[in-house]
Amino acid sequence: ASVRVPDLVLQRRITPAFWIAALTFVGMLVLVVTERLHTTAAALLAAAIILTISLAGQTIDPGLFVISFEQAIGYVDFGVIFLVLGMMIIVGTIERTGIFQWMAYQAYRISRGRLWLLVIVLMILTSVASALLDNVTTMLLVAPITLQIALTLRVNPLALLIPEMLASNVGGITTLIGTPNNILIGSYAGLGFNDFLRNLTPGVLMVQVALTLYVLWVFRTSYRADSGTDSESLLALLKEHARITEPGVLRKAGSVFIVTLLLFIFGEQFHLTPAVTAMIGGAATLVVVRADVEEILRVVDWTTLLFFIALFMVVGALQEVGLISLIGLGIHSLVGENLTAATLVTIWGSAILCLLIPTVPLTAALLPVVGFLSRTIPGAGNNALYYSLSMGSALGANNSLIGATNNMVTAGIAQRAGFPITFRAFIRVGFPAAMVTLAVGTLWILFRF
Numbered sequence: 001a002s003v004r005v006p007d008l009v010l011q012r013r014i015t016p017a018f019w020i021a022a023l024t025f026v027g028m029l030v031l032v033v034t035e036r037l038h039t040t041a042a043a044l045l046a047a048a049i050i051l052t053i054s055l056a057g058q059t060i061d062p063g064l065f066v067i068s069f070e071q072a073i074g075y076v077d078f079g080v081i082f083l084v085l086g087m088m089i090i091v092g093t094i095e096r097t098g099i100f101q102w103m104a105y106q107a108y109r110i111s112r113g114r115l116w117l118l119v120i121v122l123m124i125l126t127s128v129a130s131a132l133l134d135n136v137t138t139m140l141l142v143a144p145i146t147l148q149i150a151l152t153l154r155v156n157p158l159a160l161l162i163p164e165m166l167a168s169n170v171g172g173i174t175t176l177i178g179t180p181n182n183i184l185i186g187s188y189a190g191l192g193f194n195d196f197l198r199n200l201t202p203g204v205l206m207v208q209v210a211l212t213l214y215v216l217w218v219f220r221t222s223y224r225a226d227s228g229t230d231s232e233s234l235l236a237l238l239k240e241h242a243r244i245t246e247p248g249v250l251r252k253a254g255s256v257f258i259v260t261l262l263l264f265i266f267g268e269q270f271h272l273t274p275a276v277t278a279m280i281g282g283a284a285t286l287v288v289v290r291a292d293v294e295e296i297l298r299v300v301d302w303t304t305l306l307f308f309i310a311l312f313m314v315v316g317a318l319q320e321v322g323l324i325s326l327i328g329l330g331i332h333s334l335v336g337e338n339l340t341a342a343t344l345v346t347i348w349g350s351a352i353l354c355l356l357i358p359t360v361p362l363t364a365a366l367l368p369v370v371g372f373l374s375r376t377i378p379g380a381g382n383n384a385l386y387y388s389l390s391m392g393s394a395l396g397a398n399n400s401l402i403g404a405t406n407n408m409v410t411a412g413i414a415q416r417a418g419f420p421i422t423f424r425a426f427i428r429v430g431f432p433a434a435m436v437t438l439a440v441g442t443l444w445i446l447f448r449f
Contacts, residue, residue, distance in 0.1 A: 075316025086278025092299025127171025351396030
């Protein structure tokens with residue numbers, strides 16, 4: 001049986017394949033959340049289980065067939081894969097030049113030891129870097145420097161690290177390449193670099209102001225201690241490590257990065273998709289820098305790319321068995337034809353789910369649902385629900401430690417330094433921050449659309 005809606009036929013037949021796909025997806029999430037397996041290993045295992053049962057099991061019972069290998073490959077969005085790959089090559093080449101250590105030195109020099117000003121500068125630096133690079137890369141670069149600053153100043157590193165984690169998730173919303181969520185959303189919905197800039201940047205700036213005020217209030221006691229003491233030893237240490245180690249590489253790779261950003265903005269007029277633009281930038285970096293290609297390709301995070309490929313397959317299986325359709329119809333029956341209600345459900349629903357589900361698999365699973373709602377709710381053709389998903393999933397990542405990969409990466413860095421960020425400690429600060437920023441972000445989305 002099926003239910004016909006405008007432009008879409010949703011299959012609602014419950015078969016053994018339905019439960020195989022659903023339970024495998026839930027099992028993958030459990031493995032990710034409990035950290036029993038690496039995220040990529042969990043996704044690959046889930047894809048392998050679904051394909052094995054589908055191909056081998058169909059000879060026993062046709063009802064066990066979920067998806068063929070060819071269909072699974074068809075669900076892989078190679079636009080996302082090549083966009084991420086190209087940007088990884090560019091960013092990986094730039095980061096080895098020491099530019100981010102230089103930025104940290106400048107941040108401390110500007111603040112002159114005033115902790116409240118230092119945290120504002122570090123949050124701005126992290127937010128901007130997250131918009132232009134990606135959250136994980138940003139925190140891998142910023143967190144060790146922040147730890148060094150905090151330990152030298154004899155303040156709790158978490159008073160600087162946690163605000164940076166929150167700012168990283170906020171800043172990434174601004175651009176197509178800022179978060180994995182936006183990359184997924186942009187590719188699925190056909191949204192370009194300028195679309196995110198134009199429709200989300202003003203709202204993100206408002207959210208950033210609200211987050212900064214919240215952070216200054218929550219950590220006010222820590223920032224008052226030793227505030228205003230300019231550590232000459234730290235300034236000298238940072239300056240020593242703040243030299244640009246490869247100025248020639250920085251000039252070349254930096255020039256390619258700037259040109260790539262310009263192509264993201266203006267290339268749409270020449271039908272250059274974001275994936276093609278990133279491929280141009282990655283290839284240009286390999287040619288212009290003239291370094292060892294194998295050495296440069298080592299900076300590519302192949303585990304993330306494999307995670308995306310496997311995740312696309314698993315979510316494709318959910319679509320094949322009709323689970324996504326059932327969720328879409330359930331939400332549609334809840335909100336009716338009210339775009340405002342659908343917007344609120346998308347923003348706050350995705351944000352609350354981030355308490356238990358990491359934001360990337362959540363966004364991948366919700367995209368077909370949002371696509372269905374965008375086609376069936378009057379007025380939703382303005383892509384408001386896609387931007388709502390971007391805002392909700394990114395801000396919702398601040399709800400809990402498992403909300404985003406960059407959260408867990410930063411927690412790992414802090415733990416190795418002897419300052420563990422527990423789930424409870426993060427949620428005590430992050431959950432209220434998410435609620436405050438979500439309120440501001442929701443107001444912007446409702447105003448804009």
